[in-house]
Amino acid sequence: MKTHNSxxxxxxxxxxxxxxxxxxAIAVVVATAGLFAGIALLKLIxxxxxxxxxxxxxxxxxxxxxxxxxxxxxxxxxxxxxxxxLMARYGSEKIxxxxxPEAIEAILLGRSKLDxxxxxxxxLSSAISIGSGGPFGAEGPIIMTGGAIGSLIAQMLPVSDNExxxxxxxxxxxxMTTVFGTPIxxxxxxxxxxxFEWTPRSFIPVAVAAIxxxxxxxxxxxxxxxxxxxxxxxxxxxxxxxxxxxxxxAGLLSGLLTQMVYACEDGFQKLPIxxxxxxxxxxxxxxxxxxxxxxxxxxxxxxxxxxxxxxxIATAALLLLVVKAIIWSVALGSGxxxxxxxxxxxxxxAMGAVLAGILPAADPGFWALLAMAATMGGxxxxxxxxxxxxxELTGNTHVLVPLIAACAAAHAVTVxxxxxxILTEKIARRGHHLVRExxxxxxxxxxxxxxxxxxxxxxxxxxxxxxxAAFLTAPETRHPSFPVVDENRQVLGLIDPPAILRWRRAxxxxxxxxxxxxxxxxxxxxxxxxxxxxxxxxxxxxNVSHLPVVAREDGRLVGYVGWKDLMRVRSRKQAEERxxxxxxxxxxxxxxxxxxxx
Numbered sequence: 031m032k033t034h035n036s037x038x039x040x041x042x043x044x045x046x047x048x049x050x051x052x053x054x055a056i057a058v059v060v061a062t063a064g065l066f067a068g069i070a071l072l073k074l075i076x077x078x079x080x081x082x083x084x085x086x087x088x089x090x091x092x093x094x095x096x097x098x099x100x101x102x103x104x105x106x107x108x109x110x111x112x113x114x115x116l117m118a119r120y121g122s123e124k125i126x127x128x129x130x131p132e133a134i135e136a137i138l139l140g141r142s143k144l145d146x147x148x149x150x151x152x153x154l155s156s157a158i159s160i161g162s163g164g165p166f167g168a169e170g171p172i173i174m175t176g177g178a179i180g181s182l183i184a185q186m187l188p189v190s191d192n193e194x195x196x197x198x199x200x201x202x203x204x205x206m207t208t209v210f211g212t213p214i215x216x217x218x219x220x221x222x223x224x225x226f227e228w229t230p231r232s233f234i235p236v237a238v239a240a241i242x243x244x245x246x247x248x249x250x251x252x253x254x255x256x257x258x259x260x261x262x263x264x265x266x267x268x269x270x271x272x273x274x275x276x277x278x279x280a281g282l283l284s285g286l287l288t289q290m291v292y293a294c295e296d297g298f299q300k301l302p303i304x305x306x307x308x309x310x311x312x313x314x315x316x317x318x319x320x321x322x323x324x325x326x327x328x329x330x331x332x333x334x335x336x337x338x339x340x341x342x343i344a345t346a347a348l349l350l351l352v353v354k355a356i357i358w359s360v361a362l363g364s365g366x367x368x369x370x371x372x373x374x375x376x377x378x379x380a381m382g383a384v385l386a387g388i389l390p391a392a393d394p395g396f397w398a399l400l401a402m403a404a405t406m407g408g409x410x411x412x413x414x415x416x417x418x419x420x421x422e423l424t425g426n427t428h429v430l431v432p433l434i435a436a437c438a439a440a441h442a443v444t445v446x447x448x449x450x451x452i453l454t455e456k457i458a459r460r461g462h463h464l465v466r467e468x469x470x471x472x473x474x475x476x477x478x479x480x481x482x483x484x485x486x487x488x489x490x491x492x493x494x495x496x497x498x499a500a501f502l503t504a505p506e507t508r509h510p511s512f513p514v515v516d517e518n519r520q521v522l523g524l525i526d527p528p529a530i531l532r533w534r535r536a537x538x539x540x541x542x543x544x545x546x547x548x549x550x551x552x553x554x555x556x557x558x559x560x561x562x563x564x565x566x567x568x569x570x571x572x573n574v575s576h577l578p579v580v581a582r583e584d585g586r587l588v589g590y591v592g593w594k595d596l597m598r599v600r601s602r603k604q605a606e607e608r609x610x611x612x613x614x615x616x617x618x619x620x621x622x623x624x625x626x627x628x
Contacts, residue, residue, distance in 0.1 A: 046230040053193050057235035060183055060197055061204040061242040064176035068208030068243075069250075071153040071172050078161020079328065082106050093332070094163065095324040103163075104317030107327075107361075110162025111313030114155045114366050115306040122147040125155045126365040129174030130223065131456040133202060137224060139462060142181055142195040149178035155367040162313070163320055163327040165358045166368025169209050173219075173369075176205025180239075196232040199224045200239035208247055211254030213240035215419035222412040223453065228468055256331070259338045259424035261393030263432070272389045273432045276382060276397060277439025280404030283381055284444050287355060287374075287409060288452040292459075294363025305365055312364030319357035326354040330376045334402070337379040338424070340394025347383035350376070370452065371406060371419075378405025399429065400436040408440030411451040411466065471563060472603045473596070478565055479558035481599060482579045482589035489525065491516045491545030495538055499530050513578040514544045519586040521555060521578045523548035555580050556591055566596060 073089055080086045083097040083106060097103055118126050122145070129152065136144050156171035180201025184194040202224060203216040220236045221228060248254065263269055298308045320327045333350065336342050342350075358373045382401025389397050399420060407416030417433045444451070454464050489501065489512050501507060502525070511526035522545060533547055534540075554572040556565055556579045568577060569592075579589035 044230050046234075049193075050231050050234050053189070053196055053231070054235045054238045056183065056187065056189075056197060057180075057200040057239040058242050060176075060180040060201045061239040062246060063179045063183070064172075064201045064204030064239070065208045065243045065246050067149075067153065067175050067179055068168075068172045068205045069252075071157060071168055071175065072209065074153060074157035075160045075168060075329070078110075078157045080161075082110065082162045094320070094327050101321065104314070104321055107163040107313035107316040107320070108310050109313075110158050110164065111309035111311075111316075111361075111364070111366055113158050115309045117151055117155050117158075118309075118365070118367075119304075119306040121151045124148050125151045125367050127362070127367070127456065129156075129170035129367075129369065131453050133174055133177045133198070133224060134453065134464070135457055135460070135462070136177070136181070137195050137198060138226065138464070141191050142198045143185060144174075144178040144181040144198065146178075146182060149175055149182060152178065152367065156369070159367045160329055163316055164313075164361055164366060164368050165316060165319075165326055165328070165330070165354055165373055166361070166370070167329050167372025167375075168369055169206055169371040170369025171367060172205035172209050173202040176201035176203070176208075180204075192231070195225070196235050199232070200236045203236050203240040204243035207240045207243040208252075210419070210423060211244065211247060211252065211256055212419050212422035213244040215415050215422055216240045216243075218415040218418050219412060222415050222466075223410070226466075255423055255425035257334055257338055257423045259395060259399060259426050261338075261396045261399070261426070262428045263390070263392035263396050265431070266390075268390050269392075269432070270435065272392075272397075273400060273435040274439045276385065276389070276400045277404045277408075277436035277441075278443055279381060279385065280378055280401050280436065281408040281440035281443025281447070283378065283405055284408035284440060284452075285447050287359065287377065287405075288448065288455065290355065290359035291362050291452060292455055294360050295365075296363075298364055308364040309361075309366040312361040312366055315360040316357045319353045323349050323353040325350055326357055329372050330354075331372070333376050334372075334379060337376075337383050337398040337402075338395040340398075342380070342383045342398070344384050344387055347380040351380035351384065354380070370409070374406045374409050375402040378402040381405065396429070396432075399424065400432055403433050404436040404440040407437035408444040409452050411441065411444060411453075413437035413441040472599050473562040473566060476562045476599050477558065478556050478560055478562065478579055478591055479589070481562070481595040482556075482558070482591040483595075484589050486513065486578075486587055486590045488513045488515045488519075488587060489544065490514070491522055491543060491548070493544050494540065495530065495533055495542050495544070495547065496540035498525055498544060499534075502527055502530060511574075511576050513587055513590065514548055515587050516545065521553055521580055521585070521587050523551050523553050524574070524576070524578070553578075556589075557582050558588060562596055562599060565591065569593060569596075 076089050080088045080090065080092055083094055083099060084092055124132050136142055152171050153175045160166050177198045180197040181194060184197040199220045203220050206216040206219060207213045217237050217240050225232050325333055354373060354377050379398040379402040382398035386397040403416045403420035407413040416437045420433050421427055421430055450458055457464060491514055511524050513524055514522045516522060525544060538547060554568055554577060556577040558579055576590060576592035578587055579591055580586060581588050
């Protein structure tokens with residue numbers, strides 16, 4: 031008799047092995063490639079802006095408000111949108127949108143495979159979109175582009191699907207770090223949005239990529255922090271009330287912005303024209319909005335700096351908020367190319383500037399900063415990313431507690447009010463459901479002895495083939511399969527009706543004993559101290575519904591476990607979340623669910 035055993039000595043806190051070092055080394059290459067892609071995108075945006083609004087083939091920093099085009103500037107976003115529509119239709123449709131949902135979809139559904147077209151067309155289309163006045167940021171496109179670079183490098187190497195995913199996310203983190211100089215926020219974005227796991231095998235390479243990108247951008251004298259801010263406010267309960275209030279308002283704004291984007295998308299879906307032309311209509315709205323408030327066009331980093339310096343008055347902030355929200359939601363709903371992080375910062379900051387007059391006293395720009403982070407965190411459902419993002423953007427660690435308070439409040443509002451975020455709604459509309467809650471698998475915490483049947487019905491090895499057939503077909507027999515044991519309670523194998531039929535068809539004599547029939551057969555066994563995580567793999571590999579459980583010491587049969595026992599653990603976990611009871615006797619506890627008693 032051969033057995034499959036599992037030894038608990040191999041169990042560790044983490045399953046990561048030394049191969050993570052190889053993946054981390056590859057992540058260094060991915061980070062460098064992502065860095066140069068990010069730099070190229072930033073320069074492309076500046077070049078496209080200067081060509082579109084000033085007619086200059088130049089990389090000089092010129093402001094859109096200074097364009098000599100006058101009223102003719104309204105047509106610039108339309109022309110840019112037409113080019114993007116053509117690129118999407120005849121190049122790759124994946125360049126549409128802000129990039130992060132597409133990266134998530136590739137990770138979860140596409141084996142982390144992104145093609146070279148995306149790596150080339152996404153930054154190019156985004157540069158045209160933003161350069162022609164599109165109210166977007168560069169972070170979404172560079173996340174998609176960096177991810178595509180990481181995926182392409184991984185596709186050229188013999189790596190697993192999980193390692194390819196890790197390198198894709200490493201490229202995305204390097205790209206985000208390049209644009210904003212926020213390596214910690216980039217790592218947090220990977221954990222909260224892209225990796226869908228929390229393991230060293232993925233965290234270490236992503237952290238390596240973000241850190242390398244930050245070191246390299248510093249060596250290239252790229253600015254950091256890009257929005258220096260030294261403001262703060264005194265810590266008090268009054269201040270805490272203000273932080274939470276800003277978070278609540280930011281959460282409501284997040285919900286409104288998400289609804290606006292998808293309402294616009296639904297509206298474009300109803301148009302009797304091909305989607306290639308939709309960005310042109312969005313571009314027209316952008317152009318008109320630019321005439322009303324030119325500050326709403328482009329990436330708008332100047333707006334962020336002005337709000338943090340306290341130079342934006344409430345009326346100007348309200349106008350910027352309304353115009354930016356309308357043109358951003360329409361343009362994004364039309365399917366053009368661009369990111370969401372910078373627009374969310376601007377719209378959130380404008381709301382904070384409007385509310386500053388009724389909130390407790392604080393340094394200029396403080397409330398705008400809190401609202402920026404909370405709006406980003408609420409809209410993307412990534413509160414930790416938003417918190418560290420704001421800290422790294424400003425270089426101000428003293429506002430860490432107010433930031434996390436506001437972001438947590440915004441997160442609570444959006445989680446309770448909306449089923450999905452602005453990122454996952456797009457994926458859901460394509461027919462896929464995501465769960466963004468990380469939990470420990472109950473199979474990894476439950477041992478076989480906790481769920482097995484201890485009173486095992488077995489059959490002796492001396493039973494004949496004919497006797498076994500009669501036993502299995504008897505009306506009083508309650509189970510489809512039974513372990514076969516010898517005189518020492520050692521398991522020789524399992525019998526069930528299909529096994530009896532196979533032996534009869536093979537010509538085995540009816541008086542042959544089960545011990546003779548099972549001699550030399552391979553038996554898959556479970557042990558009381560092993561976890562259900564490994565047991566489920568055993569059941570699947572052996573293609574059986576039940577396994578005998580034997581003691582490690584002497585191999586004697588001590589129990590029987592099957593797939594129903596595993597499902598009962600899942601049901602029990604759900605019951606733990608549903609049921610409410612007191613444990614100290616101060617109230618009447620609810621009776622246990624039948625599943626608990628099973």
